[in-house]
Amino acid sequence: xxxxxxxxxxxxxxxxxxxxxxxxxxxxxxxxxxxxxxxxxxxxxxxxxxxxxxxxxxxxxxxxxxxxxxxxxxxxxxxxxxxxxxxxxxxxxxxxxxxxxxxxxxxxxxxxxxxxxxxxxxxxxxxxxxxxxxxxxxxxxxxxxxxxxxxxxxxxxxxxxxxxxxxxxxxxxxxxxxxxxxxxxxxxxxxxxxxxxxxxxxxxxxxxxxxxxxxxxxxxxxxxxxxxxxxxxxxxxxxxxxxxxxxxxxxxxxxxxxxx
Amino acid sequence: xxxxxxxxxxxxxxxxxxxxxxxxxxxxxxxxxxxxxxxxxxxxxxxxxxxxxxxxxxxxxxxxxxxxxxxxxxxxxxxxxxxxxxxxxxxxxxxxxxxxxxxxxxxxxxxxxxxxxxxxxxxxxxxxxxxxxxxxxxxxxxxxxxxxxxxxxxxxxxxxxxxxxxxxxxxxxxxxxxxxxxxxxxxxxxxxxxxxxxxxxxxxxxxxxxxxxxxxxxxxxxxxxxxxxxxxxxxxxxxxxxxxxxxxxxxxxxxxxxxxxxxxxxxxxxxxxxxxxxxxxxxxxxxxxxxxxxxxxxxxxxxxxxxxxxxxxxxxxxxxxxxxxxxxxxxxxxxxxxxxxxxxxxxxxxxxxxxxxxxxxxxxxxxxxxxxxxxxxxxxxxxxxxxxxxxxxxxxxxxxxxxxxxxxxxxxxxxxxxxxxxxxxxxxxxxxxxxx
Numbered sequence: 001x002x003x004x005x006x007x008x009x010x011x012x013x014x015x016x017x018x019x020x021x022x023x024x025x026x027x028x029x030x031x032x033x034x035x036x037x038x039x040x041x042x043x044x045x046x047x048x049x050x051x052x053x054x055x056x057x058x059x060x061x062x063x064x065x066x067x068x069x070x071x072x073x074x075x076x077x078x079x080x081x082x083x084x085x086x087x088x089x090x091x092x093x094x095x096x097x098x099x100x101x102x103x104x105x106x107x108x109x110x111x112x113x114x115x116x117x118x119x120x121x122x123x124x125x126x127x128x129x130x131x132x133x134x135x136x137x138x139x140x141x142x143x144x145x146x147x148x149x150x151x152x153x154x155x156x157x158x159x160x161x162x163x164x165x166x167x168x169x170x171x172x173x174x175x176x177x178x179x180x181x182x183x184x185x186x187x188x189x190x191x192x193x194x195x196x197x198x199x200x201x202x203x204x205x206x207x208x209x210x211x212x213x214x215x216x217x218x219x220x221x222x223x224x225x226x227x228x229x230x231x232x233x234x235x236x237x238x239x240x241x242x243x244x245x246x247x248x249x250x251x252x253x254x255x256x257x258x259x260x
Numbered sequence: 261x262x263x264x265x266x267x268x269x270x271x272x273x274x275x276x277x278x279x280x281x282x283x284x285x286x287x288x289x290x291x292x293x294x295x296x297x298x299x300x301x302x303x304x305x306x307x308x309x310x311x312x313x314x315x316x317x318x319x320x321x322x323x324x325x326x327x328x329x330x331x332x333x334x335x336x337x338x339x340x341x342x343x344x345x346x347x348x349x350x351x352x353x354x355x356x357x358x359x360x361x362x363x364x365x366x367x368x369x370x371x372x373x374x375x376x377x378x379x380x381x382x383x384x385x386x387x388x389x390x391x392x393x394x395x396x397x398x399x400x401x402x403x404x405x406x407x408x409x410x411x412x413x414x415x416x417x418x419x420x421x422x423x424x425x426x427x428x429x430x431x432x433x434x435x436x437x438x439x440x441x442x443x444x445x446x447x448x449x450x451x452x453x454x455x456x457x458x459x460x461x462x463x464x465x466x467x468x469x470x471x472x473x474x475x476x477x478x479x480x481x482x483x484x485x486x487x488x489x490x491x492x493x494x495x496x497x498x499x500x501x502x503x504x505x506x507x508x509x510x511x512x513x514x515x516x517x518x519x520x521x522x523x524x525x526x527x528x529x530x531x532x533x534x535x536x537x538x539x540x541x542x543x544x545x546x547x548x549x550x551x552x553x554x555x556x557x558x559x560x561x562x563x564x565x566x567x568x569x570x571x572x573x574x575x576x577x578x579x580x581x582x583x584x585x586x587x588x589x590x591x592x593x594x595x596x597x598x599x600x601x602x603x604x605x606x607x608x609x610x611x612x613x614x615x616x617x618x619x620x621x622x623x624x625x626x627x628x629x630x631x632x633x634x635x636x637x638x639x640x641x642x643x644x645x646x647x648x649x650x651x652x653x654x655x656x657x658x659x660x661x662x663x664x665x666x667x668x669x670x671x672x673x674x675x676x677x678x679x680x681x682x683x684x685x686x687x688x689x690x691x692x693x694x695x696x
Contacts, residue, residue, distance in 0.1 A: 056648050059640060089648075096645035100670060101661035109659070110649040115648065149667075166649065198312035 001220050004031040009071055009174050009205050010055075016065035016230075026230035027066065032205050035243045039216055039241060042227035043249045045211045048209045049093060051227070053211045055207075056090035057083055071173060085117035089172030091163040093179040097101055098150035103162070106150045111169045123256040127239065135168045140247045156183030157192075164195040175199070176207045181215035193218030213245035226252050265363035269528040278341030280511045285379055287387050288409070295396045295406035299691040303399035309583045314583045314615045315554040315664040320497045325439040325469060328354035330416055333434060333463075335361060341432070341461055343676050347425025353432050355440030357411050369421030369452075372416065375443065386414065387538035393475040393503035393531075401499050405441040405473040405615030417452035417482070426487075426585060426674055433493065436466025444474040448482035448510075455485040455673060462493035462520070480534065480635075485513045487672050489681070492520035494549065501527040516674050518545040519684060528557040532566040543572040544668035546688055547580040548608075555581035561597040561627075570601040575665050575689075576612035588618040588626045588629060595626040603633040606664055654690075662691035 007118070010032040019023040024047050032038055042048045054061050057080035068075040070088060077085065089177065098106065104125075111132075112122040123131055133143055139161045151159050160180055167175050181189055195208060196219055208219060216224070216238065224240040225232045226249070234240065234252050244252060273428045283289055304321070305312040333353045335611040338361050344347070348365035350372060351358045359372040365372050371382070374480035379386055396403040399424045413429045431442050448454050460470060470492060478484050492498045504512055520525050530539050559568045574582035582605060603613040618631040646656035665685045672678040685691075 033685075056644075067455055079653075080644060081650050081652050085689075092645065092648075096642045098642065098660065098663050100665070100667035101659065106659075110646075110651065113655075142533040145623040149663075170649070178447055 003035060006035055007157060008077075008095070009034050010034070010068065012066065012068045014066035015051075015054070015063070015068060017050065017061050017063050017116070019050070023064070024075060024230055025054065028230075028232060029193060030225065030232065033111070033205060034173075034203050034205055036223065037206045037208065037219060037221045039210060039221035040227055040232075041210060041213075041224060041241065044211070046227040047230040048227045049178055052176045052207070052209045055176055056080060084170070085114055087173030089167050089170055089175045090174060091160075091167060091177035091180050093182060095151050095163055096160040097152045097154075099152045101150050102146070103150050104129070104132065104146035105150055107166065107169060110166065114170050125222065129209045132165075132169065135165060138168060140191050140197055141165060147187055152161075157185065157188035158186060160192050161195070162189070163197075164192055168195065168199055173204050175204070176206065177207065178209045179211065181210055183213065189215065191219060210216050213241040216241045228253050243256075261273060267389075267559045269647065282378065282668065285383055285387070291391055292407050292409055295299045295403045295409075298519070299400055299403035299550040301409050302398075302403060304400045307327045311556060311585075314551060314581070315523065317497075320469060320523065323437070323467060323469070323497070325437055328357065328440070329436065329437040333358060333361060333432065335600040337463060338429055338430070338432065338606040341459070341590060342675050343428050343429060343457065345425065345458065345674050345676055346428035346511065347423070349387070349428045349430065349431065350374065351412060351430045352413075352442060354435050354438055354537040355411055355431075355442060358409075360389060365427075367425075370423050370427075370429050370454075371416040373414050375410070375414055376413035381506040381569065382414070382416070383448070385416075387473070391475075393469045393477060393505050394501055395503075399501065401471055401531035401677055402473055402501050405443060405471050405630060410441075411445050411466060412445070414445045415456055416439050418475075419449040419455040420451040422453040423455070424456050425646050428457045428459060431458070431470065431472075433460075433461045433462040433470070433496070435649075436463060438463060439469040439471065442472040444468065444472070446474070446476040446484060446486070448478045448484045450479040451481045452479070453483045455487070455549035457489065457674065457677065458485040458500065459489045459551070460492050461489075461496045463495060465493045465495060466492070467495040467497070467522070470499065472498075472603075474500070474502040476502065476504040476511050476512065478504065478506045478512060479617065480508045482674050483506075483511040484676050485604070486515070487528070487590070487674070488514065490515040490516075490518040490520055490524055490525070490526070491678070491684075493553065494520060494522060495547070496521045499634070500525065502529070504528070504539070506530065506534060506537035506539060506592070508533045509536040510534060511537070512539045513542075514539070514541045515668065516543045516555070517669060517672075517681060518543075518555070519688075520548070521551065521553070521647070525554045525556070528555070529560070530558065530568070531560045531562060532568070533562055535563045536565045536568040540568070541570040541572070542671055543570075544665055546575075546665050546685060547575070548577035548580060548688065550579050552581045552583070556585045556587075558587040558589065559599065561588070561594040561599065563591075564593065564595045564597070566594060567598045571668070572603050573664060573668055574605045574614055574616075576614055577610040577688075579609070581612070584616040585650070586617070586631070588631070590622045590624050590627050590629065594624045597624065597629070598625040598637060599627070599629045601631040605633075605635040605655065606661060607635065607650070608661065658689050658691040661689040662686060667691065
């Protein structure tokens, strides 16, 4: 939903970042308003996952230039947990397994931590159990996943459902979903995408980082950005994703070079 | 350590005994006598011994012990230690069997008795089994235990019996400056299944010495799950040897958890004597302050088609010191052995340290033997994952430390014990938010 008068949620200007001294992001500009869905596409190594991690504050990446305002705050002045509490959510490409901690314990801890930081009521275990089971229906998740250790032995699809479940619990203003479609079969993709769509509100926004157009059949983007070499080299509407699918990234990379 | 000091220690431990009255069984008196002779001949371990390089017992040798006085323990003091899901319960207070606090089984096919009574009823079997797995001839501490073999627990699961409820053996310390020599014998006859919990606890925080020996014999196709909880007082000394023999297609699972003691040493020696036997050894040492926890395990694949899995974890905080030595022996001809060993260690402070050593001795060619050891800090990716969900850096670290340890505790098949141990782990790792 494009409304150029809508409130700006994220404004990134000339963002540059390195990992281990190697430049990965070389000047990213992007503006995300409430109600919008952005897709960031690009070949492997283009920097799109790095962009997602830099937004969330991954300590392996150094921001070396540019700025980012999130909901009016200087994003890079916030620690990762402060970003989460302020309403930024990163859906991981490879969610981490935490053997020894029950998923229900973990989910309640993160939920209550974020609720407390936002000045809202926390839930005791019984209340939370009802609450989380309701949210799990959205993702067609078996409640048995509450008793298992966090992500341990989950299939790829189950891990991604668990990520979107966390998104549902934490109610972010901006969800950045990194390759949420990777490793999903078509049924899981439909369920996960359905979950993301159900969580869309007029006052939040989604950034999808993806290699393939497939996900965008289910979550329709307002903007498609193509990354290459640490820059956004082309921005268009949802039809750009379709064209990428049929013509490949070389086409747009070439196009981008000609334009430059 | 001088020879004089060695003798002083032995004399002190000997003085710590109430004195063994002659048993009615001549063979037992003879066994004790031989063991006492060996105890007097063998030097007690010092850091000059390869097997004790990292574990200096000289603080123990400086300690004097006296006999425990016979003071009854009020039942309500025991209450918090009881595991309701256990069936039979044997309680030993300062080394002495406490009949009034114990609950002997009424289940068919399960014998749970204090040693003295077991000697009367099953003398021949005990003669054949006692001191067979744990050899006192080369080990001064096992020799001392055997020399003072008096009170102890005997657990026998009859042929083909699947015993559902665990047997809980509680060794409770109520007095300081006392040395005890607990002895446990577990026999699983062919096809039997059994869970035994050995639980060492203290109701005070003084110094004392536990010198325990456990022997486990698992017959053909039998299965034993063995839980060992060492939650002795922080000033205590805990020395223990567990010797296990597995016959054909037998299975042995051990969950060994060490939280307590100033200095603890756990030896676990498993011999796979029959083909197709399987063992799984899971261990956790969670220590802080100036504690030292040492685990030496040995898995002897003596025959073909044996399988072993081992996961040993240490969490050391403050100035604590954890030691792990994991020996895996694959004898000539023990083909198709499948062995995997992992030693994972977490250091929570700059002053904590861990010595870990896999010791693989392989004399067969058609085998799979994997091993790995890690010593380090928490994983940065895992910390970031939790922070991205709103947890602070310290909260994320505490949670991951808790998880690292709880992973082993969660494998303990008695829910009430596992829950209590998780609470201890929460307390020690600072991850209290999880419990709220």
